[in-house]
Amino acid sequence: MLEQEVKLQVSGDKLDLKSMTWLCLLAEGEIKTQRLISTYYDTPDHYLMAHGLGLRLRNKGGSWLQTVKTSGSAENGLHQRQEWEYELDNEAFDLSLLKQTPLKDIMDNHAIWSSLTPLFTTDFIRETLQITLAENTQIEFAYDYGKVTAQQLNTPIHEIEMELKTGSVEQLIQFASMISERLELMPSNGNKARLGYQLLAGR
Numbered sequence: 001m002l003e004q005e006v007k008l009q010v011s012g013d014k015l016d017l018k019s020m021t022w023l024c025l026l027a028e029g030e031i032k033t034q035r036l037i038s039t040y041y042d043t044p045d046h047y048l049m050a051h052g053l054g055l056r057l058r059n060k061g062g063s064w065l066q067t068v069k070t071s072g073s074a075e076n077g078l079h080q081r082q083e084w085e086y087e088l089d090n091e092a093f094d095l096s097l098l099k100q101t102p103l104k105d106i107m108d109n110h111a112i113w114s115s116l117t118p119l120f121t122t123d124f125i126r127e128t129l130q131i132t133l134a135e136n137t138q139i140e141f142a143y144d145y146g147k148v149t150a151q152q153l154n155t156p157i158h159e160i161e162m163e164l165k166t167g168s169v170e171q172l173i174q175f176a177s178m179i180s181e182r183l184e185l186m187p188s189n190g191n192k193a194r195l196g197y198q199l200l201a202g203r
Helices: 169-183 192-200
Strands: 002-009 027-042 053-060 063-070 073-075 078-088 117-133 137-150 153-166
Touching: 002 169, 027 192, 078 169, 117 169, 117 192, 137 169, 137 192, 153 169, 153 192
Parallel strands: none
Antiparallel strands: 002 078, 002 153, 027 053, 027 117, 053 063, 063 078, 073 078, 117 137, 137 153
């Protein structure tokens, strides 16, 4: 599945979405709040990252998700990449589902697959709104704040993600531009996984 989203970096104090009447009026339903805790896996020499792949397990309100992503592309805050995400019964990988992703060839290489290990975690609160735009375009507006932890180091997560669910990517880009101007935010080509690898590199 192609994932398309725009990321905006938030600086300064925590945003109060409830006070942004102009934003809430565009949304269907109330703001939903969840705590998301994700563990990212790779080999000690970062084989997956070097091959443009990411693997994580996420606890989402007590349920588990396994996700594989490609590095894809990121330009002016617009991220486009392939994603395979499945719900799990518990926190153990479902190998049969992973074999339906680009990880299949790596899984067949025992030396690489057996060396996968948890490298870093993300722990953040996500506040979401579902918004419908022109051309039957539906997006999920998500405000994330928390931290990435790798070994004994951590760095903050403070960003807005707007993911296209259905419809026009042009509408998504226009809406993101409006949000960027309204809140005086900068587009971000980075992501949470990159923050984790940067911590491991000592940056």
